[in-house]
Amino acid sequence: MPIRDRVARLLAELPDAPQYPTQGATAFIDLERREVRQAYTPVSVVRALLAGRGANMFYLYRLLDESLAPLDPGVPLIFGSGVLTGIVPSAARGNATSWSPESGVLMDCNAGDYFPSFTKMNGYDHLVLYGRAPRWTLLHVKDGRIAFRDAAPYVGLDNLDLRERIEADFGGAWTRDLAMASITRAGERLVLTSAIMAGPKACYARGGPGAKMGALRLKAILVQGQTHDFETAQPYKGYNREIAQKLLATSVVKHALKTTGTPFLYKPSRLLGAMGTKNHQETTWTDALDASNIDPYRPGMAGCFRCPVNCRPLNDLHGDEADRYGRGDGPEYVTLGKFGPNVGIDRIESVIRLNNICNDLGLDTASTGSAIAWAMELFQRGIITARDTGGLELVWGDAALVERLIFMLSRREGFGDVLADGARAVEKGHYPPGALRYRMAVKGLMQSDPHDARILKAFALGLAVSTRGMDHLRNRVTLEINARINDDPAFKQRLYGGAVSAAPTSYEGKERAVRVCENVFGVGDAVGMCRFTTQLFNSPSLPGLDQFAAQIANVTGLAFEPAALDRVGLNIMGVERLINRRLGVGRQDDTLPERWFEEPITVGAYAGEKIDRAEFDAMLSRFYALSSLTEEGVPQDAWRRELEAALEGRA
Amino acid sequence: MLTVHLPASLQRDAGAASLAVTEPVGTIAELVEVLERRVPGFRSLFDDALLNFAVNDELVLHRVRDRPLADGDVVELIPTISGG
Known part of the structure; x- marks a missing residue:
């Protein structure tokens, strides 16, 4: 079914008014026809997935046509800000989601700076972009309106020059009333490692989002407007x-x-x-x-x-x-x-x-x-x-x-x-083909983190099961390398909800730590919280599900128990796996580079360490069981039906 | 004697980048007690899971308190965080 028919069918199901205080609209932007329509994410979807990365998955699930190719303009590029983005300290993040031209699996990347917050300030939680613009285009979002501008003067500019020119041409100042998501020449030329820049350094990076935006012939989304406070359900x-x-x-x-x-x-x-x-x-x-x-x-x-x-x-x-x-x-x-x-x-x-x-x-x-x-x-x-x-x-x-x-x-x-x-x-x-033996990638995505995970088995599992490919920001169990936590079994058990071995090289219980991190980090992305300041990534003391639940209630009036938020984190991973399944991803893809199974580390206190295939495979099965996934790595039947009902408006 | 290298965040409070520990110290647990007396704020850093110990350039990931120390050892306190 063509993208416009998919959008029309979806729009027919969506509410045309906000469902809770602070909810922004979803703008469906047809770049080819220069048309904008808008609606709101249903509460049933918010209950299941929240906004940001979560609801982005809802829109991709509904609009993806896997018979196309990732750079086809019929495959949407979706931006989403979190439920608390721009409202709560350190919640300045948003996600960009599509089918990755770099990896061939789910593309989902996260950035901060000012663009996600300013987009929400303009009344939009999600931007769904599709269709190839007839000429290079700049979307100008101001006072809640979206206008199509000719981007010809900006084509060929990289980040430094583009930001300087835009500031001069449109007025305003970065970080005060001007924010932008844009591509450089690399994106224009469909470089598969190109990013969508969201600031001087901040970018939506992983999976080739710059190439995806370039394929739509969209140079930039410029967001202008004074910052303001939101009308919330309760004082926050x-x-x-x-x-x-x-x-x-x-x-x-x-x-x-x-x-x-x-x-x-x-x-x-x-x-x-x-x-x-x-x-x-x-x-x-x-x-x-x-x-x-x-x-x-x-x-x-x-x-x-x-x-x-x-x-x-x-x-x-x-x-x-x-x-x-x-x-x-x-x-x-x-x-x-x-x-x-x-x-x-x-x-x-x-x-x-x-x-x-x-x-x-x-x-x-x-x-x-x-x-x-x-x-x-x-x-x-x-x-x-x-x-x-x-x-x-x-x-x-x-x-x-x-x-x-x-x-x-x-x-x-x-x-x-x-x-x-x-x-x-x-x-x-x-x-x-022999070159693949030396490619440090999982699911077609090169490794994000420079860390070599042959020693730390929790890290290794996380890199293998990450839904967007080999990336530590989805589930990294950083606290696994902290001796104080490893040496306090009771504390560690409370942190991860069960026993996790203290030994870094052990496979025992590591699936539990990855599961908990993946849930908390998924919710963090769906509310817009920075990973660095989300509980478990760098510290057990930072804001986590309890604080997110309390502030979601204050801001939106929607009550979530922390356990329900934990379920949201699981759901997000579940929908991502359903999408990946449609793109041909299975258990065989939840693995690691060959080198880590075959070549031991040769230096340091852990010399000789590598990944044992049988132990890894058993750990992966335990991770699947703990995550309500089948042995193929997709949601088990009852849960899958529940997710599909939420995604298809039958919840 | 042990040499203890401090992270930048503790150097101002300690008044030095490194400390010489001459008290009898047989394990890291005993060293922690010494550091708590000599470096204001050390306990909170240790308790918040920010710091790891490296002994003679070997990072200790578990069983840290019992890790034996010997005369001449160089101990380093290393902030351990992850990034993007």
């Missing part, structure tokens, strides 16, 4: 203060996120012998990239809309003022890993510069860094040669080469055209 600011105090009193926030940001994890990972190095051929790297070495280059910190944490480190290399990449935003831990050890670079200044370039070119640093590291290992092994690379010698640690490759990738020039196809380079005929 008092509880907001409690949440803010809880955030700021938490040691992780006070002593780490607010002061340095996320690169702290580099050091524990390298000491553990778990730092993905040279495409995970090695697992430890130099202390020259420890977070403390970034200190001289960090002039301050920045943050997202109404977030008291301000965890985003700014950078200044104190070099030539005219060098546009001498200062910027970041790097985060992922970028540090991907453009440090994973490509063999050992100078912090080089990593910072590459980070700044990627932010301007609009690239997912995880997928881009992984694609380059993969190519370097193939070159090292002689699987590709200088004949394939246009004469380039892909040598580990050559920062100038990496910089050149990034520019080539963003423009699909020369060997950059190969890199621009990311994890799909074999499928596209660039590399021989």
